[in-house]
Amino acid sequence: DATSKKFFDHIESKKDEYIKRLAEAVAIDSVSGEVARRPKVVEMGHWLKAWIEKLGGTVTMKDIGKQTLEGQEVDLPPVLLGQYGTDPSKKTLCVYGHYDVQPADKSDGWDTEPFVLTEKEGRLFGRGSSDDKGPVLGWLWAIEASQELGLDLPVNIKMVFEGMEESGSVGMEELIRAEAKGFLSDVDCVCISDNYWLGTTKPCITYGLRGICYFFLSVEGSTKDLHSGVFGGTVHEPMVDLVKMMSTLVDAKGNILIDGVNDTVAPVVADEHKVYEAIDFDIQDYKRDAGLVGDVPHPSKVDTLMRRWRFPSLSIHGVEGAFYGQGGKTVIPRKVIPDQDPEDIFKKVEKHVLAEHAKLNSTTKVSLTSEHGGKPWVANFDHPNYVAGRKATKEVYGVEPDLTREGGSIPITLTFEEATGKSVLLLPMGRGDDGAHSQNEKLDVSNYINGIKLLGSYIFNLTDI
Amino acid sequence: DATSKKFFDHIESKKDEYIKRLAEAVAIDSVSGEVARRPKVVEMGHWLKAWIEKLGGTVTMKDIGKQTLEGQEVDLPPVLLGQYGTDPSKKTLCVYGHYDVQPADKSDGWDTEPFVLTEKEGRLFGRGSSDDKGPVLGWLWAIEASQELGLDLPVNIKMVFEGMEESGSVGMEELIRAEAKGFLSDVDCVCISDNYWLGTTKPCITYGLRGICYFFLSVEGSTKDLHSGVFGGTVHEPMVDLVKMMSTLVDAKGNILIDGVNDTVAPVVADEHKVYEAIDFDIQDYKRDAGLVGDVPHPSKVDTLMRRWRFPSLSIHGVEGAFYGQGGKTVIPRKVIPDQDPEDIFKKVEKHVLAEHAKLNSTTKVSLTSEHGGKPWVANFDHPNYVAGRKATKEVYGVEPDLTREGGSIPITLTFEEATGKSVLLLPMGRGDDGAHSQNEKLDVSNYINGIKLLGSYIFNLTDI
Ligand SMILES: [Zn+2]
Ligand SMILES: [Zn+2]
Ligand SMILES: [Zn+2]
Ligand SMILES: [Zn+2]
Numbered sequence: 001d002a003t004s005k006k007f008f009d010h011i012e013s014k015k016d017e018y019i020k021r022l023a024e025a026v027a028i029d030s031v032s033g034e035v036a037r038r039p040k041v042v043e044m045g046h047w048l049k050a051w052i053e054k055l056g057g058t059v060t061m062k063d064i065g066k067q068t069l070e071g072q073e074v075d076l077p078p079v080l081l082g083q084y085g086t087d088p089s090k091k092t093l094c095v096y097g098h099y100d101v102q103p104a105d106k107s108d109g110w111d112t113e114p115f116v117l118t119e120k121e122g123r124l125f126g127r128g129s130s131d132d133k134g135p136v137l138g139w140l141w142a143i144e145a146s147q148e149l150g151l152d153l154p155v156n157i158k159m160v161f162e163g164m165e166e167s168g169s170v171g172m173e174e175l176i177r178a179e180a181k182g183f184l185s186d187v188d189c190v191c192i193s194d195n196y197w198l199g200t201t202k203p204c205i206t207y208g209l210r211g212i213c214y215f216f217l218s219v220e221g222s223t224k225d226l227h228s229g230v231f232g233g234t235v236h237e238p239m240v241d242l243v244k245m246m247s248t249l250v251d252a253k254g255n256i257l258i259d260g261v262n263d264t265v266a267p268v269v270a271d272e273h274k275v276y277e278a279i280d281f282d283i284q285d286y287k288r289d290a291g292l293v294g295d296v297p298h299p300s301k302v303d304t305l306m307r308r309w310r311f312p313s314l315s316i317h318g319v320e321g322a323f324y325g326q327g328g329k330t331v332i333p334r335k336v337i338p339d340q341d342p343e344d345i346f347k348k349v350e351k352h353v354l355a356e357h358a359k360l361n362s363t364t365k366v367s368l369t370s371e372h373g374g375k376p377w378v379a380n381f382d383h384p385n386y387v388a389g390r391k392a393t394k395e396v397y398g399v400e401p402d403l404t405r406e407g408g409s410i411p412i413t414l415t416f417e418e419a420t421g422k423s424v425l426l427l428p429m430g431r432g433d434d435g436a437h438s439q440n441e442k443l444d445v446s447n448y449i450n451g452i453k454l455l456g457s458y459i460f461n462l463t464d465i
Numbered sequence: 466d467a468t469s470k471k472f473f474d475h476i477e478s479k480k481d482e483y484i485k486r487l488a489e490a491v492a493i494d495s496v497s498g499e500v501a502r503r504p505k506v507v508e509m510g511h512w513l514k515a516w517i518e519k520l521g522g523t524v525t526m527k528d529i530g531k532q533t534l535e536g537q538e539v540d541l542p543p544v545l546l547g548q549y550g551t552d553p554s555k556k557t558l559c560v561y562g563h564y565d566v567q568p569a570d571k572s573d574g575w576d577t578e579p580f581v582l583t584e585k586e587g588r589l590f591g592r593g594s595s596d597d598k599g600p601v602l603g604w605l606w607a608i609e610a611s612q613e614l615g616l617d618l619p620v621n622i623k624m625v626f627e628g629m630e631e632s633g634s635v636g637m638e639e640l641i642r643a644e645a646k647g648f649l650s651d652v653d654c655v656c657i658s659d660n661y662w663l664g665t666t667k668p669c670i671t672y673g674l675r676g677i678c679y680f681f682l683s684v685e686g687s688t689k690d691l692h693s694g695v696f697g698g699t700v701h702e703p704m705v706d707l708v709k710m711m712s713t714l715v716d717a718k719g720n721i722l723i724d725g726v727n728d729t730v731a732p733v734v735a736d737e738h739k740v741y742e743a744i745d746f747d748i749q750d751y752k753r754d755a756g757l758v759g760d761v762p763h764p765s766k767v768d769t770l771m772r773r774w775r776f777p778s779l780s781i782h783g784v785e786g787a788f789y790g791q792g793g794k795t796v797i798p799r800k801v802i803p804d805q806d807p808e809d810i811f812k813k814v815e816k817h818v819l820a821e822h823a824k825l826n827s828t829t830k831v832s833l834t835s836e837h838g839g840k841p842w843v844a845n846f847d848h849p850n851y852v853a854g855r856k857a858t859k860e861v862y863g864v865e866p867d868l869t870r871e872g873g874s875i876p877i878t879l880t881f882e883e884a885t886g887k888s889v890l891l892l893p894m895g896r897g898d899d900g901a902h903s904q905n906e907k908l909d910v911s912n913y914i915n916g917i918k919l920l921g922s923y924i925f926n927l928t929d930i
Contacts, residue, residue, distance in 0.1 A: 224756035224903050231755060232872060233719045233778030234769045236762055240715055243781055247712035250705055252825035254698045290696060291689035294828020297701050304699045313698030316708055319784035360717035363759020407697055438689045 003151065004395055007460075008453050010145050015449055018141055019124065022448065023117035025133045026126040032077060032100035032167040035070045041077040041163040044099045048080055048136070048161060055143055057084035057159075060183075064171035076171055077163025081183050084143055085156035091188040091465050092156040094420070096412065097136035098165030098194065101128035102437050109439040123442040130443040131436035134451065135193035135429045136161060142456035155462050158187060165194075165412075173415050180419040189385040189465045190416045190424040193455060197431045198404050200289070202280035203397045203454075205389045206426035208309065208405030209413060211376030213342050215349055217245065219357075220365040236362040242319070245356045245366070249349075250314045253297040254307065258314075258352040264340050265311060276302040279402045289433040309405035312340060346370045374411035384464040385423035392427075392457035396450050423465075427458060468616065469860055472925075473918050475610050480914055483606055484589065487913065488582035490598045491591040497542060497565035497632040500535045506542040506628040509564045513545055513601065513626060520608055522549035522624075525648075529636035541636055542628025546648050549608055550621035556653040556930050557621040559885070561877065562601035563630030563659065566593035567902050574904040588907040595908040596901035599916065600658035600894045601626060607921035620927050623652060630659075630877075638880050645884040654850040654930045655881045655889040658920065662896045663869050665754075667745030668862045668919075670854045671891035673774065673870030674878060676841030678807050680814055682710065684822075685830045701827040707784070710821045710831070714814075715779045718762040719772060723779075723817040729805050730776060741767040744867045754898040774870040777805060811835045839876035849929040850888040857892075857922035861915050888930075892923060 011018075030044035031037040049059040061078035068074075077100065104114035104127035112118040117126040124134075139159065146153055164170050176184065197204050221238035250256050281301050298304050307313065350368045357366045380386070381403050393401040410426070417424045429451030435441045476483075495509035496502040514524040526543035533539075542565065569579035569592035577583040582591035589599075604624065611618055629635050641649065662669050686703035715721050746766050763769050772778065815833045822831045844851070846868050858866040875891070882889045894916030900906045 220758055222756040222758060224900070231773075232780050233772035233776060234751075234761060234763065234872070235719075235755060235757060236717065236759065237715075237719070237780055239781040239784075240719075241717060243708055243711040243784075244717060246708040250702075252701065252706060252709060252827045254700075254702070254705075286699075290700060291687040292700060292828070293685055293687060293830050294701065296699060297827070298699065307698035308696075311698060315697050315702055316704040319704075319708075362717045362762070363757070365758050407699070435689070 003460075004457065006149060007145060007151065007456060008396070010149055011141070011449060011453050011456070014141075014145070015445070018137075018449065018452065019117070019119070019445070021141075022124065022129065022134060022137055022443075023126070025137060026117040026128050027115055029104075029115045030100050030128070030163065031103045032164050033069075033103055035072055035074055038069075038074050038077065041100050042075075045078055045080050045161070045163050048099055048140070049082070051140055052080075052082045052084065052159065055084060055140065055147065057082050057143075057157075059083075062175060064175055067170055079163070079172070079175055080159065080161040081179075082159035082161070083156070084159070085153060087156055090154065090156050091462070092158055092186050093459065093462055093465075094158045094160060094184060094187040094190045094416070095139050096160045096162075096190065096192045096194070096416065097139070098132045098162050099136055100163045100166050101131065101133070102166050102441075104439070104441070111440055114439075114441075119445065122445050124445060124448060125440055125442045127441055130196070130430035130434035130441055130447075132165070132194045134443045134448050135455070138193065138429055138448075138452045138455045141452045142459060145452070145456060146459075151460075153459055155188075155459060155465075157459070158183065160184075169412060172412060176412070176415050176419045184420050187420045187422060189383075189422050189462065190420060191385070191389070191427050191455075191458065192410070192413060192416070192424065193427050193429050193451075194410065195406060195426050195428045196434055196436070197428055198279065198281050198402060199285050200431045200433050202399065202402055203393045204402040204404040204428065205381070205386065205393065206404050206406055206428065207381040207386065208378040209374075209376060209410055210309070210312070210405070210407055211340075211342075211372075212374045213345060214371045215346070216369045216371070217242065217353060218367050219245075220367075236364050238364050241357065241360055241362050241364050241366070244360055245353050246316055246319075248352070248356045249316070254313060256312060256314050258348055260348045261312065261345060264344070268306070268310075273302050273306075276305045279305060279404065281305060281402075285433070308407040313407070340376070342370070342372055375414050377414045377417065378405070379417075379424060383423040385425045385462070387464070388458050388461035389425050389427050391461045392454050395457050395461075396453045427454065429454065469922060469925075471614060472610060472616065472921060473861070475614055476606070476914060476918050476921070479606075479610070480910070483602075483914065483917065484582070484584070484910070487589065487594065487599060487602055487908075488591070490602060491582040491593050492580055494569075494580045495565050495593070495628065496568050497629050498534075498568055500537055500539055503534075503539050503542065506565050507540075510543055510545050510626070510628050513564055513605075514547070516605055517545075517547045517549065517624065520549060520605065520612065522547050522608075522622075524548075527640065529640055532635055544628070544637070544640055545624065545626040546644075547624035547626070548621070549624070550618060552621055555619065555621050556927070557623055557651050558924065558927055558930075559623045559625060559649060559652040559655045559881070560604050561625045561627075561655065561657045561659070561881065562604065563597045563627045564601055565628045565631050566596065566598070567631045567906075569904075569906070576905055579904075579906075584910065587910050589910060589913065590905055590907045592906055595661070595895035595899035595906055595912075597630070597659045599908045599913050600920070603658065603894055603913075603917045603920045606917045607924060610917070610921060611924075616925075618924055620653075620924060620930075622924070623648065625649075634877060637877060641877070641880050641884045649885050652885045652887060654848075654887050654927065655885060656850070656854070656892050656920075656923065657875070657878060657881070657889065658892050658894050658916075659875065660871060660891050660893045661899055661901070662893055663744065663746050663867060664750055665896045665898050667864065667867055668858045669867040669869040669893065670846070670851065670858065671869050671871055671893065672846040672851065673843040674839075674841060674875055675774070675777070675870070675872055676805075676807075676837075677839045678810060679836045680811070681834045681836070682707065682818060683832050684710075685832075701829050703829050706822065706825055706827050706829050706831070709825055710818050711781055711784075713817070713821045714781070719778060721777060721779050723813055725813045726777065726810060729809070733771070733775075738767050741770045744770060744869065746770060750898070754900075773872040778872070805841070807835070807837055840879050842879045842882065843870070844882075844889060848888040848890075850890045850927070852929070853923050853926035854890050854892050856926045857919050860922050860926075861918045892919070894919070 219238040684703040
């Protein structure tokens with residue numbers, strides 16, 4: 001309609017200013033994982049606070065305590081709790097984002113300075129451009145544009161912007177749960193813009209995430225450090241046993257070999273593949289964006305998407321075994337899907353590794369422990385919150401968004417859902433090839449500008465929640 | 466004979482002083498691997514220099530340059546080149562030892578302060594007591610005792626004491642090769658006292674060491690860091706491929722499964738087992754000293770000794786795979802025995818891993834590189850240098866020593882042999898349970914005092930070299 005057109009044209013007209021401000025934000029190297037840059041994270045939080053206050057909003061910087069990092073006790077960056085609009089007759093949208101970024105150094109293989117936003121061929125290269133400064137700024141630009149045009153927003157907006165997302169969101173779950181009856185008590189729906197399109201051309205909205213379990217497998221051979229030179233060949237070597245057990249967990253195509261683990265996976269129903277067929281997803285793009293040196297194990301689009309979204313997967317990480325080792329241990333993260341019970345999976349994995357260890361006839365001692373990294377999550381994509389996101393996508397991009405899930409976990413999603421009891425929508429701004437945690441992270445100019453329109457349009461469409 | 470008796474009695478009479486001086490040496494916490502303690506290594510070197518000079522010897526402290534440690538450029542500790550006796554009519558013995566020690570901290574699980582020599586039930590607990598301060602002091606006590614008794618030594622003695630042995634002997638090989646035509650040019654035989662008895666009751670002298678090769682196996686899946694959550698299940702995972710390949714290298718009993726690798730192992734001849742039967746070695750002691758949590762894979766003494774000395778072994782260490790990993794890599798140290806050619810072994814290992822990778826039908830890229838850690842070494846135990854060591858053992862302990870090899874590498878041994886072209890003898894002072902690199906390192910009082918007699922008697926027996 002005419003209002004949308006006016007709103008979108010206004011946003012287009014401010015493109016240069018929007019990019020300039022994003023460059024300012026990227027220049028604040030708010031890396032949460034480094035003690036030396038921790039003050040920059042705080043600076044970034046205050047930069048946002050000043051902006052929200054300039055817009056007429058109010059902000060509380062929530063102190064969430066301290067942590068030990070690099071051997072030092074340091075303050076956690078504050079969580080920014082912002083409020084724009086206090087009309088008791090309106091519903092309230094809560095938006096979440098993070099103002100910290102992953103580490104980056106030119107020497108890691110960046111083609112440009114990571115903290116200098118650099119435009120090349122329609123792309124804005126810089127750490128945090130896409131993850132998550134572009135989207136965070138997007139919310140503020142949407143508000144600012146509505147003010148400049150004298151448009152009244154249909155909802156009050158509460159903002160939760162954290163500075164520790166890239167470092168495990170320390171203290172965040174506790175804060176959200178604590179604010180369930182406080183700052184978040186009047187929230188009617190939640191939107192998180194911190195993920196990506198599946199590919200590079202088609203917008204999507206995301207309604208599901210796999211969960212994750214971590215299993216810690218350790219093998220002990222001796223109570224002492226043994227020098228392999230002295231003992232090699234004469235003792236049961238824990239690392240050998242560990243490697244043997246690990247090699248039985250999953251096949252080279254990613255099929256989990258643990259008895260019973262696939263039993264709880266919902267069978268693929270007759271025309272379910274059509275849902276996946278309809279998704280705009282190109283295997284060749286995927287391979288290129290992932291930087292794979294060879295082919296994917298499952299060349300069909302449907303297989304790859306199903307494995308990414310609806311089937312559990314198992315990876316092996318962080319194998320430790322000192323050079324003069326007493327033993328070895330490993331971390332096995334397993335993606336779980338909504339139907340899987342972590343306790344049940346643990347029992348099956350434990351049964352498997354003990355049986356494999358028994359086959360080795362080794363006298364090493366094996367133990368398995370687990371930790372829950374994040375529960376799986378699936379939302380109702382017909383909720384008015386989602387309908388608003390779908391309408392906004394249609395208005396901005398002229399197409400219905402793909403309805404996607406993600407292979408990874410964004411644990412905060414479920415925390416918001418549980419704390420508010422309300423619908424949570426994942427509404428991405430960037431593309432699948434943005435390289436959020438890699439060298440040469442970028443945000444396309446078109447995604448940035450259209451993303452601002454998208455977030456604004458979404459807000460204006462939140463009339464039925 | 467009478468001289469021996471007088472010499473041995475004198476040493477016995479000085480027991481308290483010998484222990485007191487060892488306590489002084491242990492109190493100098495000369496840990497070469499820590500920047501903060503590097504000055505203590507230098508202090509220890511000068512402590513020895515002063516003593517040798519007091520005995521009438523001469524010492525050159527050889528500067529061997531700098532290294533980068535903990536991110537700082539630090540001086541390498543000097544190599545002490547000492548000379549006692551310059552009689553041109555005498556032959557020259559060269560002795561090697563090291564005055565640096567492994568790191569130690571009470572909190573690592575020591576029952577006593579590691580740098581306070583503590584006598585308990587006939588044992589002297591302290592870092593460096595056995596490795597290698599006891600033996601280094603032993604040489605000086607032997608010289609001092611001969612002086613006190615007015616006994617003329619049959620040989621001149623050159624001393625090479627280094628301060629970097631526990632940190633890879635940086636610069637040492639170059640120095641020895643450089644001094645082949647200099648300080649070492651007139652050396653007639655070499656003795657190193659830096660290893661241990663096989664067990665706890667029977668003295669031994671050591672004539673062989675296995676060598677070591679390191680193989681670096683790496684698997685690349687992507688040119689980028691991939692988040693397992695996002696990609697798990699849809700790509701060939703390098704860590705999975707790595708674990709699968711590693712699991713095929715060796716069985717749980719330590720048998721190497723690589724085709725052809727065992728071909729070059731000399732077959733066990735008819736009565737060869739008798740040599741091993743004769744060795745004083747107890748499996749139960751071995752298990753206890755190694756702190757094993759279970760049984761050894763080869764319960765017979767002969768099997769365990771053969772696997773330790775005459776068969777190659779293969780271990781798996783240092784598996785790396787970042788949590789968000791592009792790939793995985795591992796280090797596979799392989800012990801090689803004298804008949805094995807590292808180039809040939811490399812080709813066989815490479816053929817094996819490529820074949821195993823091919824079985825996986827994976828599109829990851831695999832590569833193998835190698836590095837030679839130390840060549841194998843076997844000496845002629847009928848050489849007069851060995852005969853002197855055997856006679857000395859008989860005089861001190863009343864028994865013929867076991868003739869042993871060691872599973873590990875002491876690369877300096879071969880370097881001395883190659884640089885001097887002369888016989889090198891390994892003549893241990895301590896016992897197999899001394900725990901050289903563990904918590905609660907100790908040297909038995911009896912091994913210390915008898916060891917001083919042994920080193921002295923060895924010198925006096927060096928009449929036929
Ligand atoms: Zn993010
Ligand atoms: Zn991120
Ligand atoms: Zn040593
Ligand atoms: Zn040592």
